[in-house]
Amino acid sequence: MSILMFARDEDSGQGMTDSQLRDEVMTFLLAGHETTSLALAWTWYLLAAHPHVDKRLENELDTTLAGRPPTYNDLGNLAYTRMVIEEAMRLYPPAWGLSRQAMGPDRIGGYDLPRGWLVFIIPFVMHRLPAYWEEPEKFDPERFTLAQNAARPKFVNLPFGAGPRQCIGSQFAMIEAQLVLGTLASHYRLELVPGHRVEPWPLITLRPRYGIRMTIEHRAGSLSN
Helix, strand or coil, rough: CCHHHCCCCCCCCCCCCHHHHHHHHHHHHHHHHHHHHHHHHHHHHHHHHCCHHHHHHHHHHHHHHHHCCCCCHHHCCCHHHHHHHHHHHHHHCCCCCCEEEEEEEEEEECCCEECCCEEEHHHHHHCCCCCCCCCCCCCCHHCCCHHHHHHHHCCCEEECECCCCCCCHHHHHHHHHHHHHHHCEEEEEEEEEECCCCCCCCCCCEEEECCCCCCECCCCCCCCC
């Protein structure tokens, strides 16, 4: 709040009005809640469909946390937890599409782009391009090791957009998602309800059209008290 309240326009030197401040805060609350919850919903869906990934995640959590809740200081030791979330957002990015406006005439991919026109970028499609992702439909968190990230072109993976308009809450969202997933997966396992249809529904965000129905059970042998 203090950053927003003390921000000044570079040209006019004016600060935000009360109405603008309220709009910014509401955007943080609403956009941050829905997108992170969707990222976690798709993550649980994929974990339930890939038991070997779920098992490796559980092993990391048991080794690192020994049954206690994760904290911010644990995140550096929960690399696979983060990789699982990143891979889930590759396949099912909550912000499945975004647009940018041409500030001047340009040419992209052989097409002339007049000033003022909008370019639509669809991460849901880009994240599945075989030119950049081997077996793109496969759920494989190993794509997001440090080495793989360094070798990948910068603008191939866009779950939070990119450039000056990249999501301002991207780091907070990842911290939140890791802590929530780590807390729950340490003690519980979620299973898909047999026969329930799960289908991506591209509204403003990428929602499951019929929801994701799951059963939850306490993990046998978890290190909880």
